[in-house]
Amino acid sequence: MYKSTSCGTSIYTPGVIPEELREQFGNACELVCVQIPKVYDSCLLRVCLVGNDRKSKSKEGILFDPDLKVRIDCSADGIVNPRVVGIVPGSFKVLDKKSMSSDPDRKFITFTYQLRILYDIVFDDGTISRDNELLLRRSETVGPLYCPESLAIIRESKVDQSGIVHPPEDVDDNIVKLEIIAKVLDAQIIRDDCKTPCDPYDDQCFAVFTVGIYHIIKCELIVQLVIPAFGFCPPPAPCERMGEPCEIFNQELPPDFFPPQLDNFITGPGIDC
16 A cells, blocks of 8 residues: 655656766666656455356455356257456446545545456357357456546647547556456356256256456556656567578477376375375
């Protein structure tokens, strides 16, 4: 979480660093003013979501989400290769930034997004239905985070190489950024059997998923910082060309022809069978 510092406006003016001060700045040649997004505060939120409401344990952070329970054909034999493929473009939105009454710069951030999940279904006849899609819609609230409002209103006007001036664009001078690492922890098929008497075809089958998600939420502002510079970046090294397939093959070490021995996996005292 954010901690205040004594840093304020720099006492150094951008420009060439005098020789007598160069060692103080790590032998940089000049001080430059750069405009960048600065992270003012951030936090990590971890949630574990289940599609089976019987496994929900809110006190332990295991939450039921109905989006993770999908009805499927009862001839399905298993769910394979479930994976999170990303956030749906344009789905991340900040719904609310509510300030604390004691400190207007500290805010509770409410946001929403959608995760796209793909999975394959194996049926009892051996056929496979690939790349079935599941959208997980989530809304979360975190905070309080230190998210001061920018006093400046930033606008940009861009000129391309042909000299055409493009209309001004709004620049996010106050940014809330979301970074996510998510994975499917488990995928199962559950059957809700019909009650007697009933038609067996009335059975309902569902694919239920367990998903673990790490969120990092950042509050950023566009700021100008004075930093030491060592000059412009040098030209990069030339890209290496790929050799002919046989040339590459002849330079490789031969693979291990046999599986590794048990001793390769075990270290320390011997283990009796």
